[in-house]
Amino acid sequence: MTAxxxxxxxxxxxISKWTQGLQISVYTTSIHEDEVAIDHPEAVRLAGEFPxxxxxxxxxxxxxxxxxxxxDGALIxxxxxxxxxxxxxFESMVIGCTPVRVDLTTGECRFLTFEECExxxx
Numbered sequence: 093m094t095a096x097x098x099x100x101x102x103x104x105x106x107i108s109k110w111t112q113g114l115q116i117s118v119y120t121t122s123i124h125e126d127e128v129a130i131d132h133p134e135a136v137r138l139a140g141e142f143p144x145x146x147x148x149x150x151x152x153x154x155x156x157x158x159x160x161x162x163x164d165g166a167l168i169x170x171x172x173x174x175x176x177x178x179x180x181x182f183e184s185m186v187i188g189c190t191p192v193r194v195d196l197t198t199g200e201c202r203f204l205t206f207e208e209c210e211x212x213x214x
Contacts, residue, residue: 130199132167136160139169139192142201149186161212167194168204168212 143153155169170191175184190204
């Protein structure tokens with residue numbers, strides 16, 4: 093008997109393991125390295141510059157580097173006021189601020205829609 097699981101990971105590979113007579117294969121899938129035009133540090137840099145270049149509030153927004161994730165070929169970078177990111181004090185939070193999405197193939201940046209934020213539970 094064989095069980096198969098799929099999930100996202102930084103590289104495409106197959107890991108098989110025999111457990112109590114059951115072969116478990118885990119297929120990790122993601123974009124291929126040859127499809128990535130920019131690396132993680134460059135994507136984080138682009139995400140950090142985007143809110144400044146596209147102001148959405150009177151308070152300058154910064155990327156919360158500790159909360160950055162990669163999903164489906166894009167870097168997702170939450171952002172808010174610098175004070176909120178460092179203190180997590182509700183009073184300093186910029187309401188309605190959505191994360192920056194950086195396409196890892198093209199480097200294109202945009203803010204996520206509220207509907208997209210629900211997908212990531214942000």
